[in-house]
Amino acid sequence: MAIMTREEAKALLTKVLSYSKAEACECNLDGEVNGNIRYARNTVSTSGELNDVNLTVQSSFGKKQGTASTNEFTDAAIEKVVRASEELARLAPDNPEFMPILGPQEYEKVNTHFQSTVDVDPSWRAEAADASIAASKANNLVSSGYLNDSETFAAVMNSKGLFAYNKMTNVSFTATIRTADGKGSGWVSRDFNDAKKMDTKEASAIAIQKSMDSVDGKAMEPGRYTVIMEPAATVQLLQNMFSAMNQRTADEGRSFLSGKSKEEGAPKNRLGEKMFDERVTIYTDPQSPDAPTHPFSGDGAAFRRTDWIKDGVVTTMPNSRYWAEKTGMPYVPTPYTGGGLFAGQTPINMDGGDESLEDMIKNTRRGVLVTRLWYIRQLDPQSLMYTGLTRDGTFYIENGEIKYPIKNFRFNESPIVMLNNIEALGKPQRINGCMIPPMKLRDFNFSSLSDAV
Amino acid sequence: MDRRQFIKLTGVGLGGLMLPVIGNAVSAEALLEPAADVAMKKRMTNVALNAATSKGATYADVRIGRYLNQFITAQEKRVDNVVNTESYGIGVRVIADGTWGFASTSDMTDDGIAKAAETAVAVAKANAKFQTDPVQLAPVESYGDVEWKTPIKKNAFEVPIKEKVDLLLEANNAALSNGANFITSVLFLVNEQKYFGSTEGTYTDQDVHRLWCPFFATAVGESGFKQRQGLGNPVGMGFEYLDGREEDKIRVQGANIGYGKSYDLVEDATEAAKQLQVKLKAKSVEPGKYDLVLDPHHLMLTIHESVGHPLELDRVLGYEANYAGTSFATLDKWKSGTFEYGSDKVNLFADKTQVGSLGYVGWDDEGVKTKEWDLVKDGILVNYQAIRDQAHIIDEKESHGCCYSQSWRDVQFQRMANVSLRPGEEDKSAEDVIAGVENGIYIVGRGSFSIDQQRYNFQFGGQLFYEIKDGKIVDQIEDVAYQSNTQEFWNSCTDLAGKSDYRIGGSFFDGKGQPPQVSAVSHGCPTTRFNNVNVISTARKV
Numbered sequence: 004m005a006i007m008t009r010e011e012a013k014a015l016l017t018k019v020l021s022y023s024k025a026e027a028c029e030c031n032l033d034g035e036v037n038g039n040i041r042y043a044r045n046t047v048s049t050s051g052e053l054n055d056v057n058l059t060v061q062s063s064f065g066k067k068q069g070t071a072s073t074n075e076f077t078d079a080a081i082e083k084v085v086r087a088s089e090e091l092a093r094l095a096p097d098n099p100e101f102m103p104i105l106g107p108q109e110y111e112k113v114n115t116h117f118q119s120t121v122d123v124d125p126s127w128r129a130e131a132a133d134a135s136i137a138a139s140k141a142n143n144l145v146s147s148g149y150l151n152d153s154e155t156f157a158a159v160m161n162s163k164g165l166f167a168y169n170k171m172t173n174v175s176f177t178a179t180i181r182t183a184d185g186k187g188s189g190w191v192s193r194d195f196n197d198a199k200k201m202d203t204k205e206a207s208a209i210a211i212q213k214s215m216d217s218v219d220g221k222a223m224e225p226g227r228y229t230v231i232m233e234p235a236a237t238v239q240l241l242q243n244m245f246s247a248m249n250q251r252t253a254d255e256g257r258s259f260l261s262g263k264s265k266e267e268g269a270p271k272n273r274l275g276e277k278m279f280d281e282r283v284t285i286y287t288d289p290q291s292p293d294a295p296t297h298p299f300s301g302d303g304a305a306f307r308r309t310d311w312i313k314d315g316v317v318t319t320m321p322n323s324r325y326w327a328e329k330t331g332m333p334y335v336p337t338p339y340t341g342g343g344l345f346a347g348q349t350p351i352n353m354d355g356g357d358e359s360l361e362d363m364i365k366n367t368r369r370g371v372l373v374t375r376l377w378y379i380r381q382l383d384p385q386s387l388m389y390t391g392l393t394r395d396g397t398f399y400i401e402n403g404e405i406k407y408p409i410k411n412f413r414f415n416e417s418p419i420v421m422l423n424n425i426e427a428l429g430k431p432q433r434i435n436g437c438m439i440p441p442m443k444l445r446d447f448n449f450s451s452l453s454d455a456v
Numbered sequence: 457m458d459r460r461q462f463i464k465l466t467g468v469g470l471g472g473l474m475l476p477v478i479g480n481a482v483s484a485e486a487l488l489e490p491a492a493d494v495a496m497k498k499r500m501t502n503v504a505l506n507a508a509t510s511k512g513a514t515y516a517d518v519r520i521g522r523y524l525n526q527f528i529t530a531q532e533k534r535v536d537n538v539v540n541t542e543s544y545g546i547g548v549r550v551i552a553d554g555t556w557g558f559a560s561t562s563d564m565t566d567d568g569i570a571k572a573a574e575t576a577v578a579v580a581k582a583n584a585k586f587q588t589d590p591v592q593l594a595p596v597e598s599y600g601d602v603e604w605k606t607p608i609k610k611n612a613f614e615v616p617i618k619e620k621v622d623l624l625l626e627a628n629n630a631a632l633s634n635g636a637n638f639i640t641s642v643l644f645l646v647n648e649q650k651y652f653g654s655t656e657g658t659y660t661d662q663d664v665h666r667l668w669c670p671f672f673a674t675a676v677g678e679s680g681f682k683q684r685q686g687l688g689n690p691v692g693m694g695f696e697y698l699d700g701r702e703e704d705k706i707r708v709q710g711a712n713i714g715y716g717k718s719y720d721l722v723e724d725a726t727e728a729a730k731q732l733q734v735k736l737k738a739k740s741v742e743p744g745k746y747d748l749v750l751d752p753h754h755l756m757l758t759i760h761e762s763v764g765h766p767l768e769l770d771r772v773l774g775y776e777a778n779y780a781g782t783s784f785a786t787l788d789k790w791k792s793g794t795f796e797y798g799s800d801k802v803n804l805f806a807d808k809t810q811v812g813s814l815g816y817v818g819w820d821d822e823g824v825k826t827k828e829w830d831l832v833k834d835g836i837l838v839n840y841q842a843i844r845d846q847a848h849i850i851d852e853k854e855s856h857g858c859c860y861s862q863s864w865r866d867v868q869f870q871r872m873a874n875v876s877l878r879p880g881e882e883d884k885s886a887e888d889v890i891a892g893v894e895n896g897i898y899i900v901g902r903g904s905f906s907i908d909q910q911r912y913n914f915q916f917g918g919q920l921f922y923e924i925k926d927g928k929i930v931d932q933i934e935d936v937a938y939q940s941n942t943q944e945f946w947n948s949c950t951d952l953a954g955k956s957d958y959r960i961g962g963s964f965f966d967g968k969g970q971p972p973q974v975s976a977v978s979h980g981c982p983t984t985r986f987n988n989v990n991v992i993s994t995a996r997k998v
Contacts, residue, residue: 037971039970039971040583041778041970042586043774043775043776043777043778044589044773044774044775045588046586046587046588046589047555047583047586047587048556048775049556049558049867049869050579050583051558051559051560051579051867052559053560053865069538070537070539071540072541074562091538094538094617095535095537095538096534096535098534098535098536099534100534125579125582126582129582129583129585129586132586133586136586145774145777147774147775147777147778148778149778149779149970151970151971177778178778179777179778181774181777181782185782185786255637255638255676256637256676256681257637257638257674257676257681259998261681265678377781377908377909378906378907378908378909379906380904380905380906381904382904382917382937382994383935383994383995383996384681384683385680385681386995386996386997386998387998388994388996390904390906390915390937390994391906392906392908392909392913394781394908394909411908411913413906413908413913413915413939415915415992415994417996417998419998420996420998450915450939450992451913451915451939451990452913453908453912453913454784454908454910454912454913454941455781455784455908455909455910455911455912455913456910
């Protein structure tokens with residue numbers, strides 16, 4: 004039941020709409036099968052499975068709208084949720100920003116669903132965990148990790164004849180492997196749509212090596228350094244920056260993309276401005292071979308490849324249908340992200356080069372290699388300044404080689420500055436549902452040292 | 457309910473505010489329908505316990521939960537949405553072959569319940585082959601049939617929706633007419649109706665209420681914009697928290713109004729708008745060393761991050777290494793009996809018993825009666841937070857009673873109790889503490905916060921910053937963040953206000969675990985002084 008076929012979803016949503024007495028009705032149906040295993044101290048700690056389907060019904064009368072949802076699917080339960088949404092709509096005041104529902108759309112074909120991931124079962128998970136635990140034990144290290152797989156489907160139908168449907172699978176694995184004395188720590192992360200690509204033993208070998216290599220990190224003076232950021236170190240900063248690119252907040256003067264001049268007639272936002280190094284191109288593409296996504300947004304609007312930043316220029320800013328109409332701009336939706344492992348995160352692709360991480364290290368005279376950043380928090384929404392710390396593998400590079408491990412740093416930096424200080428971009432890798440290149444950046448600001456390992 | 461559904465239901469992204477919601481939307485009336493009666497819940501619990509033990513479980517516990525949420529979101533002059541959610545189901549946790557197993561279901565038929573119990577045993581047995589450290593449970597008293605309710609005066613779910621909507625719109629209007637350009641206000645209500653039973657012979661029936669009413673105001677000026685969040689606290693109270701009684705206000709001359717046992721939302725929104733106008737023109741802080749005076753609404757988060765988390769025993773042991781991290785407060789430091797966590801003025805305690813706190817319950821989620829205990833006494837580390845399967849590791853005879861799960865669907869595990877700083881012996885006011893500072897900064901409200909994975913190095917911001925010169929508040933300043941090391945910071949504590957300044961703040965959505973779960977936790981403290989702390993400026997032009 005949790006994962007419905009296109010036909011099953013269509014039949015169910017048609018039934019839901021048959022109960023509707025509203026002037027307009029829009030329904031979202033989401034299903035998820037989610038399995039996980041967790042281990043720590045070289046032993047399994049918890050594991051579980053979750054199955055769930057949710058129906059959300061949004062009804063409207065004029066500019067009044069109400070929303071209700073359920074996970075029960077008897078006829079009575081379906082009628083009840085439809086009536087509940089209508090009752091809330093009647094009680095609601097007019098929403099001056101209400102927009103009528105969309106008509107039918109055409110969607111691209113996408114490749115988001117893999118049977119290998121559907122076939123993952125508890126024993127597969129247990130063996131995947133054991134591959135990491137056994138390799139750690141063999142090296143007298145202490146492993147902890149988490150493997151999570153999901154199959155999801157999403158469907159949208161409304162009373163104007165729109166219907167959208169797609170299925171997706173994902174599997175992700177993270178491991179933190181530490182030396183028994185707690186003086187070294189390494190980490191690795193892998194995620195794919197296709198579980199056949201997941202090799203927890205290969206991945207754990209990287210965390211094991213970093214764990215052993217990071218023992219007794221030396222203290223370096225905080226300051227501005229050339230850094231090589233692995234994709235895991237930049238993905239959250241880039242996703243945070245993307246989520247701050249909304250046109251409305253920019254037009255309202257409360258975003259890093261707000262127009263600089265307050266004079267009458269001056270542009271309200273920075274669309275079309277070159278704000279980054281010309282090598283920066285960031286886009287979302289449902290048909291991306293490595294980071295695909297649903298070809299529609301939550302309201303059923305078709306979503307196709309959209310370049311947010313191209314050759315360093317801000318080319319597209321997401322908006323709502325209300326704001327698009329009010330400002331005379333095209334409606335720019337973001338793809339539906341649904342449930343599953345990367346719920347709520349728009350998958351972004353950033354173009355890079357051909358260099359491997361190893362090549363980038365070889366080509367560096369003096370710098371710092373950063374495995375990942377942790378506890379990232381915004382300091383200022385205007386400059387997009389963030390703080391956070393390096394973690395689980397920070398190394399000093401000299402003359403093309405990793406010379407020694409160093410203590411972790413706190414950073415205070417903005418992705419806007421980072422993307423203007425690019426020395427080199429490597430080959431993009433999948434991380435958190437995105438494709439991000441390793442980056443060599445100059446003058447990255449480390450503000451203090453941390454004793455944490 | 458995932459984030460996308462939440463955004464659709466609230467109609468707003470809310471910027472940095474992440475409100476995980478458990479359950480599905482239901483009509484307003486449905487929230488007031490009576491739940492299954494206690495006798496029925498006990499019968500269902502026994503179905504699960506019997507099914508688990510008959511399959512080989514040596515221990516089992518069952519939680520039947522009905523989780524109700526209501527949230528109302530108002531942006532500027534409009535209401536975005538009114539949403540009611542409900543979630544009902546059962547979670548079964550077992551020990552079989554010395555290993556934990558868990559399963560949950562919303563199928564509340566006898567067959568559905570028994571199947572969940574059997575699945576939990578099967579999971580335990582499957583994982584047992586990789587288990588190298590069999591579970592040991594600390595003894596617990598058998599309490600029989602007991603019940604507990606949050607002591608509320610006004611059930612917020614019973615307050616008419618119009619009254620709640622009008623309150624949010626009044627606050628928004630107050631902010632907009634006093635200089636704010638934008639404001640989002642949210643009223644968030646939680647009611648956990650939790651029934652618990654275990655093979656130890658305890659059956660608890662608890663009715664837990666929580667409420668939070670934050671806002672986010674923005675003012676746009678000539679050269680940029682500034683934001684200010686509300687200074688109300690999430691609480692374990694009913695709608696009476698929003699009465700805004702005068703006797704619960706603590707005014708600091710030249711600075712802010714602090715709120716204790718009740719909160720004046722409209723007044724705070726008005727103050728926020730006025731303070732935003734000052735923020736737009738305020739000078740940036742000069743980086744350097746300052747004596748800091750931290751108000752309770754700010755300090756509670758510093759306590760949360762630098763005391764609450766590092767003293768969670770599962771983190772100390774490494775069970776959270778792959779996510780939130782481990783802890784600098786290792787067992788050898790505790791065993792030494794001499795580890796100076798803070799100065800001798802620092803007394804930190806844990807509890808799940810403070811009235812009005814988010815953690816306040818009668819029994820935890822494994823049937824342990826809640827209590828209060830010391831963590832740091834006269835500056836020395838003396839204890840951690842531990843549950844039944846950890847107590848033996850720190851030579852405790854019983855659990856501390858801080859086991860929690862966010863819903864029937866998720867497995868319970870060790871979560872932070874309320875962790876609080878005892879007030880000073882002398883009953884000083886906040887202004888008395890400020891009066892002793894020559895060159896310092898008074899920080900109000902929770903801002904940006906970040907700490908490393910072993911809880912050494914942290915950096916915290918705030919909502920409002922005031923320069924202190926010769927014992928007086930001088931100017932409002934901007935761009936303040938302080939960086940310190942946990943032990944160094946707590947050892948720099950030199951002065952605390954007294955019990956009449958003690959206030960309880962908290963975090964509605966503290967995250968931990970994989971898959972992540974949220975928990976609500978409070979932290980009480982008085983206005984407190986820390987000497988010679990490193991302050992940086994977060995200002996940067998890009």
